[in-house]
Amino acid sequence: MAKIESFSDIDLALKKICELSVGIEKINGEVTLECNRIKELRKNEIERLDNEKKFLEQQITLFCEDNKHEFADKRSKEFTFGEIGYRVSKSVSIPRVKTKVVSLLNAIKAYGLGKECITYEEKPNKEALAELDDKDLAKLGLKRIIKDNFRIVPKIESLELVK
Template structure:
């Protein structure tokens, strides 16, 4: 389990701290039970919604296919205008253009070879893990600092709580 950080405490002995760890484990256990029940309800709702939506989605897909087939059969009416306005909406044809890349690696290399770097997306971000190894002077020169803190944390032994419960 990940360690938790706390900022202040009002305990007076290590047995109080141990009692807090036990209480936290019990709360975590109850929360897990609640979250499991919640997820089961969500899963049941999703399954019911999917079952109810499936015939509607099939009906919609059938209607869309029928409209497309009718429009394609009457394509001559779309010579002057690409869209036909109807009472409850419109139907039409639009020219669609897209790029199909057969081999991403080869295409990227070819773009680089032709000097078309403007067609290549590159995400730049600071590598903070690598920056941890830089000298402090270099960090300051690039506008960064190294912040270290001694943060409190705890770990709960859940298996012991389950044995007690």
């Protein structure tokens, strides 16, 4: 395709964009199908390797649990092919049921632990700010940005009409 010099050239270019988009999607679809075919062919092999890996990890864990005293001074051990070790982690399970969460929040507030144990996320609401007039935006130190964005929207379905 040559240089665009008229609106009819644009229509021809849009047709070409549609054809290219269809070609790209066709190839992407074929790639996905081929990847899925290869994954399916190798599924048993991957499963076998994964099971063997999990078994070895389980054996290492069981051995280390039986010999936990070896980790009393130094919490990890370095080997040629990796590292094993224990790490202390802390967590608290928070209820998922909304009524229990509300009850927990009330209890936290009642004990005066609200500042440390409750997080609040505050952020500007862009949609609401965009609705303010320019004077109010100026008071807030904000400016309205108006752009005239160009767009190209190919109608791929129109290719079917041409054939």
